[in-house]
Amino acid sequence: MSLKIKNLSGGYGQLTVLKDVSFTVPDGTLTALVGLNGSGKSTTINHIIGLLNPKQGDITLNDYLLTQKPITYKAQIAYIPEQPVVYEELTLKEHLSLTMAAYHLDEKVAWQRADKLLKMFRLEDKLNWFPTHFSKGMRQKVMIVMAFITDAKLFIIDEPFLGLDVIAVNDLLALIDERKQQGVTFLLTTHVLHTIEKHADQFVYLKDGQVAAQGAMTDFATLVPELTVDEG
Numbered sequence: 206m207s208l209k210i211k212n213l214s215g216g217y218g219q220l221t222v223l224k225d226v227s228f229t230v231p232d233g234t235l236t237a238l239v240g241l242n243g244s245g246k247s248t249t250i251n252h253i254i255g256l257l258n259p260k261q262g263d264i265t266l267n268d269y270l271l272t273q274k275p276i277t278y279k280a281q282i283a284y285i286p287e288q289p290v291v292y293e294e295l296t297l298k299e300h301l302s303l304t305m306a307a308y309h310l311d312e313k314v315a316w317q318r319a320d321k322l323l324k325m326f327r328l329e330d331k332l333n334w335f336p337t338h339f340s341k342g343m344r345q346k347v348m349i350v351m352a353f354i355t356d357a358k359l360f361i362i363d364e365p366f367l368g369l370d371v372i373a374v375n376d377l378l379a380l381i382d383e384r385k386q387q388g389v390t391f392l393l394t395t396h397v398l399h400t401i402e403k404h405a406d407q408f409v410y411l412k413d414g415q416v417a418a419q420g421a422m423t424d425f426a427t428l429v430p431e432l433t434v435d436e437g
């Protein structure tokens with residue numbers, strides 16, 4: 206499922222943050238969206254998931270134009286936000302049931318997946334707890350479990366590694382690799398590039414709302430020296 210952003214300009218109300226942004230995330234690959242604070246990464250994601258309307262440009266997922274077929278388009282996407290969003294009155298089990306209903310999942314298959322993921326993230330004994338009472342990292346894990354029980358073809362993950370313990374980071378990377386092998390496409394933003402560099406196929410570097418560089422991950426240090434950590 207390839208994602209195409211073509212000449213996207215957009216932002217908030219009168220404020221134009223993104224200027225003529227174009228990039229493609231090819232089928233079954235992982236693209237890292239990088240840039241300094243305020244460069245427009247989350248704004249790009251907000252456009253892709255349909256929270257913001259473009260002032261100009263097109264966003265398509267395979268042949269589905271976001272503006273023309275919003276429901277078909279959004280059904281293909283799993284989004285993990287930077288700040289976990291949990292419902293105050295729902296237990297962990299109810300959060301998972303809600304995801305299954307929203308994505309029209311086969312409950313038996315989805316619960317088998319959920320059980321495995323809950324064990325992986327050490328949440329298996331917390332099904333009747335309210336995630337609002339969880340730690341930040343635990344709430345993040347709830348978001349990951351909710352996303353990975355779906356059959357979404359495109360995963361969008363905003364800053365996945367901050368706040369997760371080292372075991373959870375490795376488990377998440379393994380899940381990403383596994384789905385990638387099944388043809389799932391990933392777009393993720395991160396400031397922790399060294400964690401993702403072996404798993405990413407390409408990067409898009411945003412600077413002041415514009416694409417300043419893009420290319421293969423292996424060319425990152427050459428193309429974006431200003432974001433490369435000097436270990437000398």
Ligand SMILES: Nc1ncnc2c1ncn2[C@@H]1O[C@H](COP(=O)(O)OP(=O)(O)OP(=O)(O)O)[C@@H](O)[C@H]1O
Pocket residue numbers: 217220222240241242243244245246247248249
């Ligand atoms: N809700 C909003 N209303 C108005 N302006 C916003 C809003 N959210 C972000 N902005 C502005 O848009 C610009 C880009 O912000 P954005 O959150 O996309 O950056 P980012 O690259 O995700 O940054 P970070 O690495 O800090 O998460 C900033 O100038 C910011 O002030």
